[in-house]
Amino acid sequence: MAELDQQALHSEMTAWRRDLHAHPEFGFEEQRTAAFVAAKLREFGLEVAEGVGGTGVVGTLTRGSGNRAIALRADMDALHIAEQGRQAWRSQMPGTMHACGHDGHTSMLLGAAKLLAGEGGFDGTVRFIFQPAEEWGRGALAMLGDGLLERFPFEEIFGLHNMPGLPIGHFETRSGPVMSAEDNFEIVLKGLGGHAARPHAGQETLVAACALVVNLQTIVSRRLSPADIGVVSVTELIADGTRNALPGMARILGDCRSFRPEVSAAIEKEMRRIADGTAQAYNVAAEVAYTREFVPLINDAALVDEALAAARSVLADDAVRVAAEPMTASEDFARFLDHVPGCFVFMGNGDTAPLHNPSYNFDDMALLHGARFHAAVVRRRLAVG
């Protein structure tokens, strides 16, 4: 098969990325994006299934007679963030923005589909998975629950995320735990509100809440082993008082990160104990709700070697390395790794604003690197002959 013109492909991917950027859609609302993806995949000659797990799309491409199948995955959803960028392709949807670069991820996987459909160079089946709702950690489960693995079987899966701060054209990842679990909590303190001038006559909750916020800091510093990584962040404190009335209710909300289920369980257990004890000390009652939103992302060691080798085949040798540390951010890709082995890598986005920042922008110079990386993984894992 003829080789595709890489510069033409890059221009095309840039146009797709900017179109998607101008039309961001929140998780499970990716109707336009999914239709865009499905139309492109059909244009490249892939078999396409839409509506997989809500707005998910799966493209299938087979070459040769090999019976192995691997999956490549991108995410399609945007965030409820008001964009501050002034570029011509800025968001046309007030209050919604591609602030995590999923527009770039989608364009790169489409680019890989076009590249592989046009050039071949592999033997077997590739599943191109475009998942909805990565940001709130529900899209992968929705696709799995809709029979993804039974309807579109694959033996291993690869994905990537752009990373501000890492130079363009650089790739890194590591084996084992790469990204953390995310748990959320809400603690409600209940007492009896009353006059600001007569605290002794009620059971006000604000001083108790302040003490509890401080006491929660001892979970990581005093209850977890120093060898374990954990984060307990209180992010909101809401009370129902007013200037001259003491609150009878206070809510404390927050977010925890960890890399092992045992650590997540220990954080919850300590949180419940500390909330009950603090509430008792301040003569109020505590109710704790603790939920698990994301599971840890665990890369397969052998497939990390394969992914890094694939990256080295299309990039400068010194641009590909093993990451020094796991990250305490979370990724819905982890749900696929509960079923099949795989590898998730980080790709440089250069010196841009951080992810989820109103000024963030995906750098289009990274598009061709991502598409070529995806294609290299396929040609390595589904090698001809």
Ligand SMILES: [Zn+2]
């Ligand atoms: Zn994000």
Ligand SMILES: [Zn+2]
């Ligand atoms: Zn993201």
